[in-house]
Amino acid sequence: MLDRIIELLPELNTAFLETMLMVGISLLVAVLIGLPMGILLYVTDKGLFLENKFVKLVVGIIVNLIRSIPFIILLVFLIPFTKLLTNTTIGPLAASVSLSVAAIPFYARIVESAAREIDKGVIEAAVAVGASPWMIIKDIIFPEAKPGLISGLTITAISLIGYSAMAGTVGGGGIGDLAIRYGYYRYDDTVMFTTVIVLIVLVQFVQYLGDFIAKAVNKR
Amino acid sequence: MITIENVSKMFKTKAGLVTGVDEVSLDIRKGEIYGIVGYSGAGKSTLLRCMNILERPTTGKVWIDNVDLLSLSSKELREARQSIGMIFQGFYLVSSKTVFENVAFALKAAGVPKSKRKNRVLELLELVGLREKANDYPAQLSGGQKQRVSIARALANNPKVLLCDEATSALDPGTTKSILKLLKKINQQFGITIVIITHEMEVVKEICNRCAVMQEGRVIEEGSTYEIFANPTEPLTKAFIQTVLSFELPAKLLENCTGTLMRLQFRGDIAGEAVVSDMLQTFSVSGNILHGKVEYIGETPLGIFIMEMTGERSEVDKAVAYLKERVNQLEVIQHA
Numbered sequence: 001m002l003d004r005i006i007e008l009l010p011e012l013n014t015a016f017l018e019t020m021l022m023v024g025i026s027l028l029v030a031v032l033i034g035l036p037m038g039i040l041l042y043v044t045d046k047g048l049f050l051e052n053k054f055v056k057l058v059v060g061i062i063v064n065l066i067r068s069i070p071f072i073i074l075l076v077f078l079i080p081f082t083k084l085l086t087n088t089t090i091g092p093l094a095a096s097v098s099l100s101v102a103a104i105p106f107y108a109r110i111v112e113s114a115a116r117e118i119d120k121g122v123i124e125a126a127v128a129v130g131a132s133p134w135m136i137i138k139d140i141i142f143p144e145a146k147p148g149l150i151s152g153l154t155i156t157a158i159s160l161i162g163y164s165a166m167a168g169t170v171g172g173g174g175i176g177d178l179a180i181r182y183g184y185y186r187y188d189d190t191v192m193f194t195t196v197i198v199l200i201v202l203v204q205f206v207q208y209l210g211d212f213i214a215k216a217v218n219k220r
Numbered sequence: 221m222i223t224i225e226n227v228s229k230m231f232k233t234k235a236g237l238v239t240g241v242d243e244v245s246l247d248i249r250k251g252e253i254y255g256i257v258g259y260s261g262a263g264k265s266t267l268l269r270c271m272n273i274l275e276r277p278t279t280g281k282v283w284i285d286n287v288d289l290l291s292l293s294s295k296e297l298r299e300a301r302q303s304i305g306m307i308f309q310g311f312y313l314v315s316s317k318t319v320f321e322n323v324a325f326a327l328k329a330a331g332v333p334k335s336k337r338k339n340r341v342l343e344l345l346e347l348v349g350l351r352e353k354a355n356d357y358p359a360q361l362s363g364g365q366k367q368r369v370s371i372a373r374a375l376a377n378n379p380k381v382l383l384c385d386e387a388t389s390a391l392d393p394g395t396t397k398s399i400l401k402l403l404k405k406i407n408q409q410f411g412i413t414i415v416i417i418t419h420e421m422e423v424v425k426e427i428c429n430r431c432a433v434m435q436e437g438r439v440i441e442e443g444s445t446y447e448i449f450a451n452p453t454e455p456l457t458k459a460f461i462q463t464v465l466s467f468e469l470p471a472k473l474l475e476n477c478t479g480t481l482m483r484l485q486f487r488g489d490i491a492g493e494a495v496v497s498d499m500l501q502t503f504s505v506s507g508n509i510l511h512g513k514v515e516y517i518g519e520t521p522l523g524i525f526i527m528e529m530t531g532e533r534s535e536v537d538k539a540v541a542y543l544k545e546r547v548n549q550l551e552v553i554q555h556a
Binding site (some may be wrong): 119121122124125126127128129130131132134139140143144146217219220 | 239272274298299300301302304305306308310312313314315316317325326328329330357358359370373376377
């Protein structure tokens, strides 16, 4: 069995890097687009300083729309879009497109609920002091929601590790793909166990790291 | 300094339109400390929030320092708010920022360059007595200290007005006293007009020059604090005054009283005891003080005594008439 694992190492290594690449890209996109979107959902809410029913409704519907599509279907549904963007439909880069699309609304909702945890009075005090909306977002909402934003990012990363296995089935590569190709189609238990253990260790590590950072930035 | 003209504020709720503030007009003078008292739900907080447009009045006008706040664009309103400080019952400090950063944020919001912020923040922390706590986080502070930080934040941009929304209601009596002292100092040192919302008459007695009593969204009584304490007219005002000047006599004592019971009220300029001793020498009655207290409202004393008078009925009547002319108020509680 040990021989089998050693034999597998190069392929496991590639698969691991592919998974990291997919999760990394989609996490980055989640932060770049999902975070502002979540903040937008929050600040346009009733009673807040940028209250706007229309924006809130439209963004809310888009978010719900994407979130209601099961990931495996989203994956297939987005193939034309993926092709347009990356010129291919296989490989980790192509898989990152649909992973990113799924990650954006997922993280946006987490950001929104993390922001909701802030005492509204704190935001009101900033309004009363004459701060501009941008300053309130940057200097109040952001630092106050930071622990929630970080643990939300942890949740998103772990979900994406799971999703990336699904992306593997349509040729995305990664650990999940390895597990399915060898472990499932070829009944190779060693590969199956090894990949599962790698995934467990990865998820544990991400969770630990996320909790650690979230705790370090929490001043409450 | 602050002029409120026919301000009303309605809220839409599931039960329909609810009136929070109902046609209120007030004129708060420059440099005074003005109290607004009422039970919770009387609309006093909403009225205060109309003064910096945290709550936009449904109808009416709000002027601060001759600026019509409701005519301003949102950018102009932000600038106007920099000269209207506000502190809250819940302090509302940013928990992820240090004391220093919390105060500095107000300066940043006003566009003060970074190089000038430091000195100003330290100056403000010195004023509120928290210089050595500059690098602490709010979670490490007591309630009174948190309120001091929020006062420093509110004063950062040299406001002309300071609005206090139940600022001492979450604090213990000792801390309340020290915060009120600080507010008074700020008022005297910088001439800042202060508006205080409270349900504690003690607070009004302690520092307010004038006050208004609110009930169901309306101002039902308004005047100098001394006048309100000495001559309350509305039942609600009387109830509020009683929380400070309470003279409940034990039932047992009342039962055993054989003479005429009366309540005398002396104003600052009358020497109470002298009047009573003159009366006792003039008429053949004897007096017995059962209860008494001199309260200082601001700096002016207001004395209230409960006295039992015994003697011939005709002499007692004459004595009462004599006192009525000389004291501020006399009320016969029970005849012999």
